[in-house]
Amino acid sequence: MTQDRLEQLKLPAARQNMNRIGRWLTDVRPLTIWERDNRTLSYGERKWRKRARQFAQEVIRPVAIEADLNHHRYDPRPLLREAAGRGFLSLLFTPPLGRASILPFLRSAVMQTALIGEEFSVESGGIGLQLMAHYLGIAPLLLSGHLPSILRHFAPLHMKAMTRNPVLMAFAITEPSAGSDVEDTEGGAAARLITTAKKTNKGWLLNGRKVFISNGALAQKITVFAKLKGEGLESWTCFLIDKKMNGVSVGRQERKMGQRPSDASEIILEDVFVPSRNVVGKLRAGWAINRNVLNYSRSVVGAMALGQARGAFERTLAFCRETNLGPKRLIDYQDVQLELADMLIRLWAARALVWHSCGELRSNQAAASAAKVFATDTAWEVSNKAVELMGDHGYVQTNGVERGLRDARLAQIYEGTNQINRLALIEQQWEAEIDKNTTGA
């Protein structure tokens, strides 16, 4: 009897007492949050989001645990070729150069990549990074705005990325003594850089080292940033190097806590001759290109972290649904429901900010940094909650929940630590609102 009354008081039943307009105004459709969010997207965005989710579930999920636990034995190339063939590595431009849907691309250059980045990372943060780091590597070629670089390098490489035989790219800015320094204005002014380009006949000679380069070992081409000999960071210039060039070698591969399928490698440059045609953009434009690439990619990093935490959440939810405690399933307990609700709210809020930060064609430093900080911090909190909710089962690695936690922790560090990103937001808003004298306004 009580159960009957309870059912009558729930909104789907209670709305039957309203007139037709009242019923229409009451939305009780049993949609998931994913489906509700989907309805706010354009057709092209929905298409890529759906395809990416399908790819993640069918192709990434079966290998995710093995790729994390035994990453040295995992060969990512078949998966990368499959992803490329389905168009997932060529969304940085529209047809005929790429496969991004045209109308949404004109509203936001990175929204479609953010959408697929989240979906891939739900199943594996490391494989998600492997796929998305390619975009980071190729982005300078486009964002340089330099027509010769775009026509000579970006167009053929991006078109090649539509085939099952893509040329994988990586992005190399970090140096042994300069991590945050190359992601922040104040740090950059005093950065201790060692990678140097020296002018030679018909080109440049590069020497130095880059570290923590995502996909550094896997990629075939790398966009490398180097200062010009005798000058400082203001002379930073972007060069496109091929791993086959003489003098390029891969050094140490880092042993990471998470995102393990994707290598983080040292790139050693010893008298590497780079032809002048491989200078990306203008000489000394490297610092601006680098900062702008980060401004475009930080929203995507936020989306990826969101995906990692969503994966942890979804696996915890499945556990709570399938596990009984006494007469009830875990999801039937109110205290568990409160925890689940809290996780859903945080994930939803983070997605809202990530999508909002992708709301314009050109990326914006403040919005991108805000999205990166909020989404990655949220991912850390949510994945911690997911592990805690499962108790001892949470730290058994084959359950796949703690992987979200290990993966999400890196997102708070790379592409500028979250402290650096907070300061980037202040830097961007300084003139407009932070240091603005509003007295009497």
Next chain:
Amino acid sequence: MSEHLSQQEAQAFLQLTQKFSRQTIRPVMSAEFSDGDLSKIPKIFEQADAAGLLASSENTYGIWGKDLEQNSGLSLQMLALLAESCAGTATCFHFRGLAENATYLLDTDIEKSALALQESFGLPFAGHLKNPGAYHAVKWETRLTKQDGQWILKGGKSFVYLPPDTKSLLVLAQREDQWVWLNLPLHTQKLLRTEVLPRTGLRACRVEHLHFDQIPLENDTVLSGPKAADTLHNILILNWLGLSAIGLGTARRALASAKDYARQRYQGGSLINEHDAIRGLFAGAETNIQTVDALLNAWNAVTEWTLTQVRQAAMLKWQAMRLLSVAVTDSLQTMGGYGYMEDYGMEKRLRDMTVLKAMAGSPLYLKRLISGLEEDV
């Protein structure tokens, strides 16, 4: 009977522990493996026994030795010092000490045992604590039943931490409406064991799931009596205090490592420990660590081990782990990408803290217990 250690003696014992931690455990952790060379853990255990760090019937001053009223604070400090080098190794010491203390409380002299407490659903709930049969909502699974005049053990245990050289298990079971403890040799027939692998952290200590496939028991296996429930309360308290102390040592070392790094690494032309962003993280971490230290110190003088203390220990574990996890993750953050790499040891501390927080009473479980025991105390 043990004697109360003088302050000087206690200090000497702590110095010995610190020396053991630094000279015997830490070199093993510096090996090429992210969790240290785990094959060396049994040897470390032997050396610890010889050094007097492990409690036994003859050594009352080892970790969780008999005389808790005098020496519980000492055990907590020892665990923290060991955890500064490796939380997983400290966990081995902790669980061996807990079992040793339980055998003392149960008035037996079984040595080298491990505790098998948790059911598949976890630890006892508030309703179980006095009388396992009184809480019908979640039934205790490990039970003794009598068949043809013989006691038969059925059920299973989950996430049993087994220190090296464990010979037997102290199993918490229900007989009719009472708690009983059983002494079960590790190689008993029909005792099915499955190692829990792979795990996020605390990998130095082996973990198993156990299944009791209708094991017939001899009468002398059952260690029942009026002290059975008290022993359970005692063990719960010591477990949460000890794990909190291990977390404390882990966080203390994480902060010290991060500060070392910050004194050597430059960003923006100055040492990173001169940046407000870093100093703020350090200040927060240190505050959290000092807070937990103070909370643990409050247990030095505790002489009662009732449900009131069970509740307070649950509060301590919940909040200590929360604060210490923040301290560790913030310490890691100050090291940037290097903090995330295995070579610097920081990521191991974070993994270990993650396990410490979730194991043997997750925050959700502890909240339930704290609210469930409110009326009882």
